Amino acid sequence: MLRVKDLVVKFYTYAGVVHAVSSVSFYVKEGETISLVGETGCGKSVTTRAITRLIESPGRIEGGSVLFRRRSGNVVDLLKLDL
Secondary structure (H helix, E strand, O other), X not given: OEEEEEEEEEEEEOOEEEEEEEEEEEEEOOOOOOOOOOOXXXXXXXXXXXXXXXXXOOEEEEXXXXXXXXXXXXXXXXXXXXX
8 A cells, every 4th residue: 555645745946936836636545556647747756756765855745644554454654764
């Protein structure tokens, strides 16, 4: 199970703040496959990079949670793991 709730990603640039992802939420059941579909520049890649914690500066994950249920049944927030 993967639950993304109210994910917010912003990029802080010299030109100002870019709100790349604003309050994105979705749920994926175990064994289920999904796809993110949208126009160019709508935040699909930024969303997937945020879930995997691969956002690089000047980007920042500003809010939300990414909950993952392990095989043991424990649920962890991937955004709060120490890497």
